[in-house]
Amino acid sequence: MTEQVMPNAAIKKPKKKKIASLDKRKARVGWVFVLPFLLGFAFIYLPMLFNSIKLAFCDMTTITGGGVEFRFTGFENFQYALFTDAGFLQTLTTGLGQLVFEVPAILLFSLFMAILLNQKMIGRAAFRAIFFLPVVLATGVMESIEAGNILGTMMGSGAGIDDGSGSSAASEIVSAMDFEALFASMKIGTELVKYVVDIINDIYAIVNRSGVQMLIFLSGLQSISPAIYEACRIDGATGWETFWKVTFPMISPMILVNAVYTIIDSFTTGSNQVMTYIANAPSGIPVNGTEIATAMSWMYFLIVVVILAAVAGIMSSFVFYQRKD
């Protein structure tokens, strides 16, 4: 390799101006590579973003003969969403509560599964294939069919028939009552018991939505050098110690990435309560339904961004980066 690079350096050295222009040329090529995105961002995305924000502050009327007209109304749409609309505030609070419950559960679960799937064992490839199945299949149309299923369960619950929704699978595996009885005798706090029971009852949703996170953790685990683990074994560290002293710090950047991804993902999925509420809002509100729905979704987005920034800020101070030489 050095033999190849040396002649190049020898040629380039006499012309010192050329080196600067090479950098410039490189920069130009770089711009060409990102050009598709830049064009799209400037001509498609920015107008869309601008219109959406405008819509939240305006009152839109369709002009006969095509086209629409906007009238600036200030914070009216926001006021309506917050104070006049009956369900929005309540849905927002329960939705955010759901977020607080789900994100740690998904993170813990996907980390745990990634560690398990990283070990050598029989049928590892098959298990991996099964666990990543929901990532590609349980989205979009399947999600909406699943949502319909839950409705079907409620309606046909008297018959006790399996309708194919995951919720019935979960309730068959564990009964929350048994668990509560088990943990209650252990004298752990009731909040913790409730949290664990909720996770177990919600296991289908959590498994379904931790696929990408599992992949990211798995790639993180693979990038840890086996030499470190070997050194730990030689020094006599137990598995528990190795996890907390080696695996956990090494994987902490991934935890940050996954936390951010999970928060974004869980507030953009269609199964999210607030999103569903906002999607149905235009048909429920008599006047300016679309505008108010847009205002609602911007409010929700801003709240989530604040949460996101707080989480990222707090977590990034605990993240450990391996120094590269």
Add this chain to the structure above:
Amino acid sequence: MENSMPKIKKESKNKIRVEFDRTPLKERLKAKFLNFYFLQTIVVKILRFIFLLGIAYVVLFPFFSKIASSFMSPEDLLDATVRLVPKNFTIDIYKAIWKDLKYLEAVTNTILISLGLALIQTFVCCVIAYGLAKYKFKGNGIIFMLVMITMIIPHKTLQSSMSMNFTYFDIGGILSFLSGGASVGIESIDEILAQINVFGLAEALPDHSINLKNTLWPFVILAATGLAFKNGLYVFMLRQFFKGIPDSLEESAYIDGSGDFRTFLQIILPMSVPMMITVFLFSFCWQWTDTFYTTMFFTNLKQAPLMLSQIVGIPKSLDTSGAGQALYETAIYNTCGIMIIAPLVVLYVFLQRYLVEGIERSGLTAE
């Protein structure tokens, strides 16, 4: 281990023979299998296997039960004793969906559209990610931030404006300007602007914009500019992957006389195939099952191509009235779901290997 002293025999001048007392087989087995460490490992392995089986069951059960209920007759659905194995096996639902809901047409459309869009998305994301990963220029970081912003702001927030944007499509006001629809709010200038009529656009476009709804263009435009569903995630993944490729590889290509674009197309792309397959699989499958964009852009089913995600419904030839109507309809919807994802499952079986491999090789790190 009392007589563990090995017997040493001298065979010749510089050769000796050592005879050990071999521990009996029983003792050796005992030592190997009856210690705490071994037991612990076995118990952990078994528990781990059972746990994974359990989770696999949770993942797969909905698919099993959907498939089971799709073969059931309405009587079976009402019979509480029939659980996962249908008593009166029937494929009526499949037949009805195949015939009444134009399944074949929808599958063909969806395959072509998803394939095309996924290829465009994969390539465009590769180009953008490569530019962000390997070239240092002012604004590189800002552009990456913008990519992240497009990922963070959900398209649902932008839904109504996105829908409007493609109904009255215009590229930065250029079309409107060329056809005389521009306005700056000052009457005298507006009058002059209204006279502009290039290429006869004013007659062709009375609204000063094009309606792209019910065509494939919104999808193509979003895909070609890296703005389609979750493209920010793909750019992020690919950028990390390209960063892991050593610079010396490209340097040696440059020395051998290859230009930037040729290096990218002939050296970088072929070696990132596993990662590209991962991205392709994601974009293909998410486009396949997508309902959000399809329902937004394909509003008129007579003009727009029929997509798989739109066929979910009750076939006319099936009589759902009667006892257990809700259940039977749920079973039909589930069958639609099975038929929609069946081609995807086949694809997944072949490509899932790359999904894990590609991500593992990407060395995805939070830098």
